[in-house]
Amino acid sequence: MMLGRPRKSRRLWLVFFALAACLIAEALLRGGVLNPVDQRLQDFWFQWQGVRAEARHVGIVALDEDTLAAYPDDPMIFWTDRLAVAVARLREVGANVVGLDMLLSISPERWLGKLGGDLQQAARDYDRTFREQINSGQLVLASTRSGSGGRETDYLLPSPDYLLALPDFDIPGYVALADLLDEGDGVIRRYLMAPVALADRILLDGNVPILGLPSLLAVRAAGLDPLATSWMIGGRAMDREQPPEPIPYFGPPGTFPRVSLTRLLSDDALNDPAVTALQGKTVLIGATAAGLNDEHFTPYATRLFSGRGVLMSGVELHANVLESLLSGERLQPLGDGPRIGTLLLMVGLAVVAFVALPVWAGALLWLATIPVLALSGFLAFRFDVLAPVSAYAVATAIALLGVLGWRLTGEERERSRVRQMFGRYVSDQVVEALLKSDTRPELGGQSQEITVLFSDIRNFTTISERLNAREVVEMLNTYFERACAPLLAEGGSIDKFIGDAIMVEFGSPLPLADHANRGIRAAIALRAVAAEFSVWMEKRFPDRNLPKFAVGIGLHSGEAVIGNIGSLKRMEFTAIGDTVNLASRLEGMTKEIGCAILASETTIVGAGRNVVCGRSEVVKVKGREEAVRVFEVLNVEGGEKDA
Structure with a gap:
């Protein structure tokens, strides 16, 4: 099961930091600890204003x-x-x-x-x-x-x-x-x-x-x-x-x-x-x-x-x-009500900003507020009000330190764990969305509706025989680098590379309502990448008599178990189940049917009416008793039709 720290708990911690910062600053102010700073500032304000x-x-x-x-x-x-x-x-x-x-x-x-x-x-x-x-x-x-x-x-x-x-x-x-x-x-x-x-x-x-x-x-x-x-x-x-x-x-x-x-x-x-x-x-x-x-x-x-x-x-x-x-002229210290109210407001805004910004940016923001606070204090002084600038500066500094400590001891560690777990497989946008969500992936797994995409390189065995080992590694690294971009752009999670094959899930780790549509679009984009890569292959390895570079792609949508699976010594976040197996089988059948992209009826229906399909067949796949209707995917409406 995927459990995590509720956002409510996070908000409670932030409220605690804000209140604690205000209470400490108020105590220091009332105790006279901050008086030397405010007194010196007020001295300068008298000097700046001249004759009042x-x-x-x-x-x-x-x-x-x-x-x-x-x-x-x-x-x-x-x-x-x-x-x-x-x-x-x-x-x-x-x-x-x-x-x-x-x-x-x-x-x-x-x-x-x-x-x-x-x-x-x-x-x-x-x-x-x-x-x-x-x-x-x-x-x-x-x-x-x-x-x-x-x-x-x-x-x-x-x-x-x-x-x-x-x-x-x-x-x-x-x-x-x-x-x-x-x-x-x-x-x-x-x-x-x-x-x-x-x-x-x-x-x-x-x-x-x-x-x-x-x-x-x-x-x-x-x-x-x-x-x-x-x-x-x-x-x-x-x-x-x-x-x-x-x-x-x-x-x-x-x-x-x-x-x-x-x-x-x-x-x-x-x-x-x-x-x-x-x-x-x-x-x-x-x-x-x-x-x-x-x-x-x-x-x-x-x-x-x-x-x-x-x-x-x-x-x-x-x-x-x-x-x-x-x-009747007087300099009136800012009253308790306005002082505490503005202190709470400023510290609250500071905490929100410090949480959203990197630590270095938060520190620079705090430093930038000091002259702004001094100027605001001087403007209040012009209206015969003495604002405790030091209290605002100290309260926001305490809030910054509190958020920093919270990040180092909890939030940053959690964010680092999530980034380490998913950063290699999903786009930065997905990682950020996952970090902002109410749940966190943990050990175990849960059932979730996803679309699985399998893709491998056609005639890879023949290509491998005609290239040396170093050239095969070069080819795969170059292709995978180009192939990952459109997959991540559609919110896909790159599960693993299996030799020349790629396994991708859409709707994992975060649920996506349009996972089928994203999978179809990613498959079409991947087909286009393969077509461009074939040109690179011809230029890189001329006179090698290599077969034309192409890929086969299989898609299926359904329920799968996703989570951390493996042993205590080696564990990875992946998806398992019949949905994964069927997507893999459909990728293998693309060569038999003679198409680049083959998707199950479930995926086509889930993707909506904008999918342009070619041939349709009812097939039986190995290891599965029930027949499956499959469709050749040509394009999506507004896209470029397959040649």
């Missing part, structure tokens, strides 16, 4: 090189009087809220007070105007922390002189954390509304800063309560304890317009268009001069192989976060 959007809600007042050059001899601890003037003028032109991105951990008054004497007396009112600006409620101060933030001593706050000037001594409402979120490689890519985890600060609320500097400024600019746990800002809900979000940088360093602090301090500042343009904006005052060491790695500073790009000042980095909060 216009900053409309935030302005920067810069302590730049011009500012440092204007006051070369003054320590920055004594700049609070200038900062007071700057804040006052910003309020006067209509700035919304002002954030000071500088940690003022000591005041001039305290510093001078340590010196005692007249300096201590003179310093008492040095910061009065700056404290007034703090008390106005429109200035947010910066702080930082070390450690987890679970203790008050972890926080480095502004000078107590400035904390006492806060409205209602409200530290969480007017002091923010300027800390940045480092992803581990030194590049700032995400931000937190509250930089310290709730579990670490739960006992300290009310005594220490809670929100990050951009977060507190955004809440203040929106006129909301900083002590609330959630807000609606920029058209979207924000939660104080929400997980880190990607920073949607608006462009490379220098994208945000800056106003030098010197212009704000000039006598004509209120008439300066750059200053008046800050009306209605939330303003950050911070250092941009390179010598002040407030520069950070952002996606614009990374490089693929070596070197680095331009660093971004801390105040501009905060400005990017603040602008995104106020404008």
Whole structure:
């Protein structure tokens, strides 16, 4: 019996590979293993896009090189009087809220007070105007922390002189954390509304800063309560304890317009268009001069192989976060549903392709998808969506390896077995059809309707006597090479060569509904090959007095047992039974009846009405009691009639 691996089982295995690849890729993604790849890709996307959007809600007042050059001899601890003037003028032109991105951990008054004497007396009112600006409620101060933030001593706050000037001594409402979120490689890519985890600060609320500097400024600019746990800002809900979000940088360093602090301090500042343009904006005052060491790695500073790009000042980095909060701009990671759905779809298509293609072609296809995935990720990025390109690449790679392993351990071995068994006897098309079928030939046999064709060379004994052994082998090899082509073209299975004879089955190993018709067409084509070969014989062996080369062909259709037959040491796939015997006998009778092709009535009826027949006789064959009606086959309709 012919049994085999059902196609359903094969499909189940392929579905298993696809699901396993998706699950592994999803686990790696959720576990953060793939983050470095996606982060670096997203860095390049920022660089490729350049300026992404216009900053409309935030302005920067810069302590730049011009500012440092204007006051070369003054320590920055004594700049609070200038900062007071700057804040006052910003309020006067209509700035919304002002954030000071500088940690003022000591005041001039305290510093001078340590010196005692007249300096201590003179310093008492040095910061009065700056404290007034703090008390106005429109200035947010910066702080930082070390450690987890679970203790008050972890926080480095502004000078107590400035904390006492806060409205209602409200530290969480007017002091923010300027800390940045480092992803581990030194590049700032995400931000937190509250930089310290709730579990670490739960006992300290009310005594220490809670929100990050951009977060507190955004809440203040929106006129909301900083002590609330959630807000609606920029058209979207924000939660104080929400997980880190990607920073949607608006462009490379220098994208945000800056106003030098010197212009704000000039006598004509209120008439300066750059200053008046800050009306209605939330303003950050911070250092941009390179010598002040407030520069950070952002996606614009990374490089693929070596070197680095331009660093971004801390105040501009905060400005990017603040602008995104106020404008509603965000980079949204692809949601779980769309991500898993597209992952399953892509891996499913990849598995189908990898199964259909040779291994090397599948590997090349996978390599070709990598730049396509990167480009697709960049297009999604242009629409503010972060697609996990690494997950798609890893999932398809796992699928490729799974299909490869499946082929090596099972499918390829099975295909190799089938090719080895049938490749010598049937056409490549039949082999491929057999490989795609639901069954596989195995040991044993089964009964099947087939058409058997026997053909041998007329007067072969005489020809062999007049040629030497080497020439006989040459003749047979040349003839068989030409004879096999039309037989295989009709889907025939060349069972064996028996001396000068050929045994062929149609409808084996795969059943064919038109096996009789194929056998008739193959016989007519074989007769034509023999006629052409006779010309070759005359040219190859002139003056040998050889009989004219010709063949006799017998055909019969019926039931036969086909399968692997033989011993454990030697076994071959063949057909046996009365159908085979009768086809062989009819081939032998072609010489007696005087025709090239002789077919049984069963074959003629099975082939249909398009067969052109000559003589018809009822004959008795050796070893068979029942007589058989046979027909001389001349041609098929549309073919060339036998001469």
